[in-house]
Amino acid sequence: KWRIVLPDSGRQWKDWKQASAFYSGNKIQTTKYTWFTFLPQNLFEQFHRLGNLYFFFLVVLNWFPQVEVFHREITLLPLLVVLLASMIKDAIEDYRKYQYDKTINFTKTRVYDK
Secondary structure (H helix, E strand, C coil): CCCCCCCCCCCHHHHHHHHHHHCCCCCCCCCCCCCCCHHHHHHHHHCCCHHHHHHHHHHHHHCCCCCCCCCHHHHHHHHHHHHHHHHHHHHHHHHHHHHHHHHHHCCCCCCCCC
């Protein structure tokens, strides 16, 4: 259980009720993704980069037979490699943040009280 220490004043109970409702899950969380939001949020962030948009434009353009320069699969390959490498890097980085947050949240603390 978490304990919130408030100063001893006349408004103590009002502040306690407000703080306990606002900070009910008082923990540190620096991770960016969850299991459900990883793929859509990561793809959204990846396509904000100009290079990834360029390769995506080439892939879409190459699916039209009138404009096709290379085979469709060959154009898709560089984009998939870059996206997959970035996703793996982001997943590893976010997992390390999760592990660090977990160690910080379960460390013992000292609470000084009167």
